[in-house]
Amino acid sequence: MNHDLTILDYEPTHQPAFRALNHEWISHYFTIEPIDNEMLDDPEDYILAPGGHIFMARHGGEIVGTCGLIKEHEGVYELAKMAVSPRAQRLGIGWALGQAIIEKARQLGAHRVELLSNSRLGSALKLYEKLGFRHVPVPPTPYQRTDVKMVLDL
Template sequence: MPGLRIHEFSDALAHHFHDINAEWINAMFKLEATDREVLENPRAKIVDPGGVILFVEAHGLGIVGTCALQKTGERSFELTKMGVRESARGLKAGEFLLEAMIARAMQLEAEPLYLLSNAKCAAAIHLYEKLGFEHDAGIMADYGARYARCDVAMRYRAPAN
């Protein structure tokens, strides 16, 4: 996408991970203890245990979005804490970021790659579906209890070549 760039996690960018996610979570829900723990300690909770945090920068706007892959098992990864600032809505920054994160998950041979969400996040769920995530009762049963607000669980299905 023109004018968009992906950045890897660095401690200098960690405040964006916190601020972007706290903004959307507080706007739609209530920050849970598990949210605060991850947002306040992204290196310790996500990066050091083998996960990934990426950021998307929009030309002229700076860092506008972020997303994480949190390692939850030998090869299982949860796509989590994906947010895009309101100032960047319409620039396809979320789609650009999600495509980059799926590519990274495939490099890590993630199985399963899954996400937990809430039906209130309709635009995000539509984007996840567009890029290959499918609703999955097994993921809900295995992982859904982590968040009180979780009522949607999805698993990535790589497109058949």
Template structure:
């Protein structure tokens, strides 16, 4: 998409990571303890464990974010995906999602999974468009999670 640049994590974007995620979580749910751990310490909980965080910059503003949390040598969890409500509908989520899956593949992953909630219909639609399919949900640290999806790369 024109005017959208995908950027990798840098400490200068840590505030955007937290801001964008708090915005959508508070709109629909309650921010949970596990959210705060990851949002306050992305380098410790995501980056240092072999994960990645990608950002979408649009018109020189950080408007989207998506994390890949390494779960093993061949799998990542897609997590903390958020796009500012001010730019939704501009395909930024799609651009960010494709870039995130490409990053996972480049890092040797053959599997990406996520947890979400069915009330987030636009997000579920995006995940399906990216190739994710629903699988049974197991134990999760999030009270809000009621759907699990995966894609094989």
């Protein structure tokens, strides 16, 4: 248990950190795509307004992680834009964000949480599996990098 970790509800002042944390990992492994910038530049309209949620993780007084929940349609949400700063990895922050997002999905009446990822992100995939997600076939998506889809039935 990490006692210096606080999971916070997103506020508009978090947008630069939300953007920076996601840009950091996406640009490290892949290329930033137009759909990324749309979501990261305006998470209020893209994620929150349609009924989603975003959590931010604060550790050591600094925002070091984030995870979004996007409403796909009634009862189905997508776990998206999970990021933990490299300097704060392996501290249980991704696990805490994942647990918070799953609990929020339940509160919102979700019966399923889905996510899209990439097979190169081994640590992330292990985390999702530990959270209870299972692999399913990958449908067409707006992201070039997607080659993994996972679901969690609640």
